Amino acid sequence: MKQQLLLLEDVDGLGRKGEVVSAKPGFVRNFLLPRHMAIIASSNTLRKQERLREEREKQAVIDRQESELLAKQLEGVILEIKVKVDPEGHMYGSVSAFDVLHLFENQGFKIERKFIQLNRPIKETGLHKISLKLKEGILAICQLKIIPEGMVAAGIEAVAAPIPTEESKES
Numbered sequence: 001m002k003q004q005l006l007l008l009e010d011v012d013g014l015g016r017k018g019e020v021v022s023a024k025p026g027f028v029r030n031f032l033l034p035r036h037m038a039i040i041a042s043s044n045t046l047r048k049q050e051r052l053r054e055e056r057e058k059q060a061v062i063d064r065q066e067s068e069l070l071a072k073q074l075e076g077v078i079l080e081i082k083v084k085v086d087p088e089g090h091m092y093g094s095v096s097a098f099d100v101l102h103l104f105e106n107q108g109f110k111i112e113r114k115f116i117q118l119n120r121p122i123k124e125t126g127l128h129k130i131s132l133k134l135k136e137g138i139l140a141i142c143q144l145k146i147i148p149e150g151m152v153a154a155g156i157e158a159v160a161a162p163i164p165t166e167e168s169k170e171s
Helices: 025-032 045-074 097-106 151-160 166-170
Strands: 003-007 020-023 038-040 078-083 126-133 139-148
Touching (some): 003 025, 020 025
Parallel strands (some): 078 139
Antiparallel strands (some): 003 020, 003 038
């Protein structure tokens, strides 16, 4: 049986601060209550609801302004990462959301990992669009350039290979 809760903080996939929501008992007992993210709704706690909603509305305005500013800053950003590739140009690994997060941090942006909308790791070199879903649903798009590190070596090996001459063709 689901329990009625008053959220003290925003919880992804459940609700926002000040909302009364219902959740499964295990989620409530093991996650929400120990982390003080919610309290069980009763007549006393429902009085807090209006105050929490007002706080959430004020915070939403601040979050929206910060997200819009960050989205404008990210608009023209091109992140670059070098990866190792085999002689055919296939990547040995992949570029994950965690790697993208480190690239943002190296450029001085404070972004949370959950903002990066990457369904699966990128396994191809080239230019890729990375979408970010910031606070309050603000979307930002930047570009990620995956540069193959081993392509120069692979290119040299291809050039160094013996070129067939007319004498070798005849024999």
